Amino acid sequence: MTEFIAAKYQYWVYISLMMIGFYAIIAKPNLVKKIIGINIFQTAVFLFYISISKVDGGTAPIHWDRAVLYDNPLPHVLILTAIVVSVSVTAVALALVIRIYREYGTLEEDQILRGRRENL
Amino acid sequence: MTAAFPLLAEHIPALLVLVPLLASVIIPFSPAPLRRAGGAVAVLANAAALALASALALEVFRLGRVTYRFGGWAPPWGIEYAVDPLAAIMLLLVAFVSFAASVYSGAAASAEVAHERLPYYHSAALLLVSGLSGMIITGDVFNLYVFLEIASLAGYALIAAGRRRDALVAGFNYLILGTIAATFILLGIGYLYMAAGTLNIADLRERLPHIYHTRTVLTAFAFLMVGFSIKTALFPLHIWLPDAYTYAPSPASALLASTGTKVGVYAMLRVTYTVFRPEFDASVVPMKTILLVLSSAAVVYGAVMAIAQKDIKRMLAYSSVSQIGYIVLGAAIASESALTGSLLHMINHALMKASLFMCAGLMLISTGAEKVSDLKGAARRMPLTMAAFTAAALSMTGIPPTLGFVSKWHIALGAVEAGLWAVVPVVLAGSLLTAVYFWKVIEPAYFSAPAEGHKPDTPAPFWAAAPAAALAGLGLLLGLAAWTPAAGAARAAGELLLK
Numbered sequence: 001m002t003e004f005i006a007a008k009y010q011y012w013v014y015i016s017l018m019m020i021g022f023y024a025i026i027a028k029p030n031l032v033k034k035i036i037g038i039n040i041f042q043t044a045v046f047l048f049y050i051s052i053s054k055v056d057g058g059t060a061p062i063h064w065d066r067a068v069l070y071d072n073p074l075p076h077v078l079i080l081t082a083i084v085v086s087v088s089v090t091a092v093a094l095a096l097v098i099r100i101y102r103e104y105g106t107l108e109e110d111q112i113l114r115g116r117r118e119n120l
Numbered sequence: 121m122t123a124a125f126p127l128l129a130e131h132i133p134a135l136l137v138l139v140p141l142l143a144s145v146i147i148p149f150s151p152a153p154l155r156r157a158g159g160a161v162a163v164l165a166n167a168a169a170l171a172l173a174s175a176l177a178l179e180v181f182r183l184g185r186v187t188y189r190f191g192g193w194a195p196p197w198g199i200e201y202a203v204d205p206l207a208a209i210m211l212l213l214v215a216f217v218s219f220a221a222s223v224y225s226g227a228a229a230s231a232e233v234a235h236e237r238l239p240y241y242h243s244a245a246l247l248l249v250s251g252l253s254g255m256i257i258t259g260d261v262f263n264l265y266v267f268l269e270i271a272s273l274a275g276y277a278l279i280a281a282g283r284r285r286d287a288l289v290a291g292f293n294y295l296i297l298g299t300i301a302a303t304f305i306l307l308g309i310g311y312l313y314m315a316a317g318t319l320n321i322a323d324l325r326e327r328l329p330h331i332y333h334t335r336t337v338l339t340a341f342a343f344l345m346v347g348f349s350i351k352t353a354l355f356p357l358h359i360w361l362p363d364a365y366t367y368a369p370s371p372a373s374a375l376l377a378s379t380g381t382k383v384g385v386y387a388m389l390r391v392t393y394t395v396f397r398p399e400f401d402a403s404v405v406p407m408k409t410i411l412l413v414l415s416s417a418a419v420v421y422g423a424v425m426a427i428a429q430k431d432i433k434r435m436l437a438y439s440s441v442s443q444i445g446y447i448v449l450g451a452a453i454a455s456e457s458a459l460t461g462s463l464l465h466m467i468n469h470a471l472m473k474a475s476l477f478m479c480a481g482l483m484l485i486s487t488g489a490e491k492v493s494d495l496k497g498a499a500r501r502m503p504l505t506m507a508a509f510t511a512a513a514l515s516m517t518g519i520p521p522t523l524g525f526v527s528k529w530h531i532a533l534g535a536v537e538a539g540l541w542a543v544v545p546v547v548l549a550g551s552l553l554t555a556v557y558f559w560k561v562i563e564p565a566y567f568s569a570p571a572e573g574h575k576p577d578t579p580a581p582f583w584a585a586a587p588a589a590a591l592a593g594l595g596l597l598l599g600l601a602a603w604t605p606a607a608g609a610a611r612a613a614g615e616l617l618l619k
Contacts, residue, residue, distance in 0.1 A: 042306075048307065059319070080609070081266060089269070089299050096280055
């Protein structure tokens with residue numbers, strides 16, 4: 001059992017982080033905490049990509065005379081792009097949150113929903 | 121044209137994505153006079169994209185397939201753009217609808233979007249088109265993810281531009297669900313890369329069959345399908361859609377409802393038929409059965425919910441859930457006829473739903489009507505808008521000789537050919553329910569007297585009414601012509617997909 005966990009520990013780390021983020025998105029009523037949850041959720045997937053780029057005995061993918069094996073640089077590059085995407089999503093989400101706060105005067109989901117029901 | 125501009129002709133696939141992208145950057149960063157003319161810039165950029173898409177479609181139907189290597193790098197090292205007939209049809213559809221929507225937005229968006237935000241509205245609409253075209257044209261799964269996020273981000277902004285504060289919450293909810301979907305897709309792509317060692321779609325198609333039975337590939341498939349199901353708003357993952365389309369400004373609803381979800385279905389088709397082959401379904405997961413059940417439920421649920429709505433736009437939004445059910449249903453039956461029907465229904469729904477949302481916007485502009493009950497005697501107050509609405513509703517319901525009849529006929533025919541008799545009543549019941557909810561609008565508009573003492577009507581701007589009427593009329597024309605060129609093209613695209 002311990003061997004099963006230890007051999008693939010990076011998957012346990014990323015799945016746990018992903019579920020922590022997912023929990024925050026679903027269970028936290030505060031909109032900013034939901035955004036933090038989204039960030040943890042995405043970062044977990046980034047860690048997964050980085051962990052699969054590791055080659056046993058490989059060094060950093062920079063040209064070096066003494067290097068025999070290199071790690072796979074492609075996932076690193078993909079994740080750079082994905083990080084930019086994640087930052088953009090966070091920026092748009094925060095911009096929306098600022099406007100929601102100005103209109104509703106609160107960031108708590110239950111209060112916003114109550115305000116909407118009175119509106120209908 | 122191709123002879124006169126050889127350099128231009130060579131780069132059409134890249135330009136198709138770049139032209140709207142550049143225009144969307146130019147509008148907000150240009151000096152004030154040009155910024156105020158953002159609507160005109162958007163129309164010009166969309167007209168250019170439409171011309172490029174038409175030229176590309178002609179080229180594809182002549183050669184069968186057009187590929188473009190980014191920066192001259194050969195795939196699988198470089199990123200490749202690959203256009204087959206299906207992609208060409210979708211590109212043309214997106215370019216055409218977004219051109220019509222930009223003409224409408226130029227004339228009518230100011231009624232629903234605050235004046236100082238208008239340039240940014242046009243910019244976001246162009247960004248959406250750029251992202252969607254990129255999703256259709258790309259031959260690389262990671263590139264697909266990036267374009268999906270570009271389109272989604274523009275979509276969140278468009279929805280939040282609505283004039284009520286509820287639009288902000290609708291936009292935020294869509295952002296949360298959309299990001300979960302996109303992250304699932306990213307994870308699925310990661311597992312695909314881990315298993316096959318490539319991101320190029322043509323390469324994946326060659327390498328995956330040897331490892332279909334590994335758990336890694338199954339996981340990848342599951343994440344991709346759930347992600348795209350959220351993006352297409354397939355029942356029961358549609359919950360973001362009704363609020364988003366109700367509170368978004370009408371021109372944004374018209375653009376998103378007609379293009380956004382269609383491209384989601386297209387991406388789903390690419391994953392199930394191009395990246396994975398139909399054999400995957402037969403030997404590993406019964407995806408076809410799962411999609412058949414879900415889409416049949418979507419057809420009936422969406423239509424029943426639409427009947428219960430009082431708000432015109434919310435009714436149209438639930439109608440979208442139902443019609444997306446039809447499109448996925450045709451794709452899930454996976455026979456040639458059903459797939460042809462599914463593609464024709466994509467075209468039908470894109471044109472008609474754009475027209476219907478434009479009409480909803482026109483009703484708001486001319487009479488302030490938002491609820492179905494406000495429409496008593498509306499046909500006398502705005503005859504052209506109601507005529508366009510009725511024509512589009514007929515095509516949506518599937519009354520011959522409209523395009524909607526041809527597409528639903530093909531889906532039902534495909535179900536009979538495949539021996540799926542249980543699906544036929546779903547197709548018919550969906551059509552009947554569609555007739556019920558549209559009749560709820562048409563009946564008071566034509567057969568009731570206008571309410572006494574209403575405010576004087578504002579005439580609808582010509583350039584806003586023209587695209588709505590033109591799109592609705594096109595449904596009728598394509599319906600008459602659909603037995604020949606349109607159906608031929610759709611059938612060709614479908615056959616290629618099933619190979």
